[in-house]
Amino acid sequence: MKITSSGKGLSEITEDVLIVPVFEGDTPREGSLAALDHLTGGQIAELFAEGDFDCKRDRSVFLRNGGARAVKRLLLYGGGSADSLDSLSVQRLAGGAMRLLADRGVRTAAFLLSEKLDGATSAQAIVEGAMLGQMSCGLYRTIDRPKSQVEELVLVRESAGEMHLDRAIEVGRCMAEAANFARSLGFEPSNIMTPTELARRAREMAEREGLGCEVLDENEMKSLGMGALLAVSRGSQEPAQLIVISYEPEDGGRDARAPRSDLIALVGKGITFDSGGISIKPADKMEEMKYDMGGGAAVIGAMQAIAKLKPSVPVMGVIPAAENLPSGRAVKPGDVVRSLSGKTIEVVNTDAEGRLVLCDAITYAISRGAKVIVDAATLTGACVIALGEARAAVMGTDQRLIDELISAGEQCGERLWQMPFDDDYGEMIRSDIADIKNIGNRTGGSITGGWFLKHFAGEVPWAHMDIAGTAWTEVEKPYIARGATGFGARLMANFVMNRAASS
Ligand code: BES
Ligand code: ZN
Numbered sequence: 077m078k079i080t081s082s083g084k085g086l087s088e089i090t091e092d093v094l095i096v097p098v099f100e101g102d103t104p105r106e107g108s109l110a111a112l113d114h115l116t117g118g119q120i121a122e123l124f125a126e127g128d129f130d131c132k133r134d135r136s137v138f139l140r141n142g143g144a145r146a147v148k149r150l151l152l153y154g155g156g157s158a159d160s161l162d163s164l165s166v167q168r169l170a171g172g173a174m175r176l177l178a179d180r181g182v183r184t185a186a187f188l189l190s191e192k193l194d195g196a197t198s199a200q201a202i203v204e205g206a207m208l209g210q211m212s213c214g215l216y217r218t219i220d221r222p223k224s225q226v227e228e229l230v231l232v233r234e235s236a237g238e239m240h241l242d243r244a245i246e247v248g249r250c251m252a253e254a255a256n257f258a259r260s261l262g263f264e265p266s267n268i269m270t271p272t273e274l275a276r277r278a279r280e281m282a283e284r285e286g287l288g289c290e291v292l293d294e295n296e297m298k299s300l301g302m303g304a305l306l307a308v309s310r311g312s313q314e315p316a317q318l319i320v321i322s323y324e325p326e327d328g329g330r331d332a333r334a335p336r337s338d339l340i341a342l343v344g345k346g347i348t349f350d351s352g353g354i355s356i357k358p359a360d361k362m363e364e365m366k367y368d369m370g371g372g373a374a375v376i377g378a379m380q381a382i383a384k385l386k387p388s389v390p391v392m393g394v395i396p397a398a399e400n401l402p403s404g405r406a407v408k409p410g411d412v413v414r415s416l417s418g419k420t421i422e423v424v425n426t427d428a429e430g431r432l433v434l435c436d437a438i439t440y441a442i443s444r445g446a447k448v449i450v451d452a453a454t455l456t457g458a459c460v461i462a463l464g465e466a467r468a469a470v471m472g473t474d475q476r477l478i479d480e481l482i483s484a485g486e487q488c489g490e491r492l493w494q495m496p497f498d499d500d501y502g503e504m505i506r507s508d509i510a511d512i513k514n515i516g517n518r519t520g521g522s523i524t525g526g527w528f529l530k531h532f533a534g535e536v537p538w539a540h541m542d543i544a545g546t547a548w549t550e551v552e553k554p555y556i557a558r559g560a561t562g563f564g565a566r567l568m569a570n571f572v573m574n575r576a577a578s579s
């Protein structure tokens with residue numbers, strides 16, 4: 077989709093449809109609505125007077141402009157209350173309106189940046205919402221293919237201020253492409269999206285964007301001693317892959333081999349299918365476990381955005397990718413494995429596999445010089461029960477880092493909620509036979525999952541995001557298709573950009 081901005085007047089708009097966001101309390105007597113009311117011969121005032129349109133969220137009505145000049149159709153789209161306008165609500169408004177237009181086969185649209193949506197932040201949110209809303213998932217349909225997409229979007233500014241929106245549009249596009257790339261990986265079924273295929277897609281992106289990419293195979297992992305990661309892939313015919321993507325800022329003079337004091341590691345769970353292994357899951361909803369690589373996908377997406385936005389800090393993406401299946405070779409409940417860190421783990425439940433692959437990835441990141449670690453993982457069903465689809469859990473060892481992640485998330489509408497992280501939770505995963513066991517009891521499941529990882533982060537500032545509830549949307553929304561959401565890609569890219577800007 078081509079996206080531009082323009083300062084043209086209302087009567088000069090030539091796109092197929094003009095999207096007009098309206099909020100509770102707006103009246104056709106003032107501002108842009110008054111001008112549009114005039115343009116459409118009083119239709120808006122009539123609609124409002126007769127109570128046919130009430131501006132609530134996702135209400136919509138098409139109007140025709142009978143006049144000879146300018147846009148033929150207007151779409152009034154309800155944005156709800158303007159008091160709580162943030163990036164997320166603006167994205168949802170734009171996404172909802174654009175999905176509606178795509179369904180109708182509209183080719184070109186203009187979006188009116190009314191008084192309440194003026195400025196760079198809104199423009200970026202509109203671009204992100206529009207691009208996320210446009211993506212559909214009928215990848216393998218041969219009949220009843222998904223509808224067409226809007227080809228062109230123009231953001232129309234009324235107040236012909238001098239401020240340019242080009243940068244905001246560009247950043248919004250980078251962010252939306254990162255999220256949509258992550259979503260496209262998450263939508264893929266596990267017979268296509270194997271660990272090997274995930275590595276191939278990551279490498280393809282890295283080569284395109286000028287990032288470094290190394291993929292460690294099972295032999296290499298074995299000789300390093302990644303016994304926890306390899307325990308997970310044992311039951312599968314698909315070999316595990318450790319995907320490492322690296323970004324180096326361009327700053328002349330510096331010796332690229334010198335150790336950096338600021339290397340950020342983004343680590344993402346890449347389980348391409350989670351059957352539970354020998355501790356097998358019930359059949360109901362098991363098909364959804366193809367998106368158990370949502371954390372890894374988010375890291376790959378974030379690395380793409382980082383490559384384009386070029387922050388001044390080095391970043392390493394680490395994605396431990398594996399498939400969790402039962403077989404005669406699979407790891408069994410009660411087995412003890414030795415992790416890369418040297419710590420021994422009692423595998424009490426083979427369905428708690430995410431932490432097994434992540435702990436070796438975290439140790440690996442530290443061995444490569446990571447000075448701060450953020451991980452994203454669809455780690456626990458307990459997190460879904462606790463927080464639902466609206467927020468992901470965050471916990472960790474460094475409050476400043478956690479605060480940075482929370483605000484990076486607020487910035488792009490990927491909301492986090494901090495969990496308590498007292499020592500009491502850590503005691504729940506003590507093992508009799510080994511250093512640690514991979515599950516606690518049924519209580520506090522998301523936190524004990526985090527505590528398991530904490531043992532491997534050690535002294536390195538670390539935070540963990542459990543995105544089990546937010547990586548997938550169960551129902552179709554007006555602003556986004558059902559399925560993978562790409563949650564975390566924009567959040568992590570924002571986090572890195574903010575860090576770079578403040579260092
Ligand atoms: N991938 C699942 C977690 C999950 C559940 C993600 C639902 C998305 C939606 C994870 O590997 C898992 O199975 N966790 C177990 C942990 C338990 C055995 C301690 C769980 O949550 O039941
Ligand atoms: Zn599992």
Ligand code: ZN
Binds near residue numbers: 368454
């Ligand atoms: Zn899992």
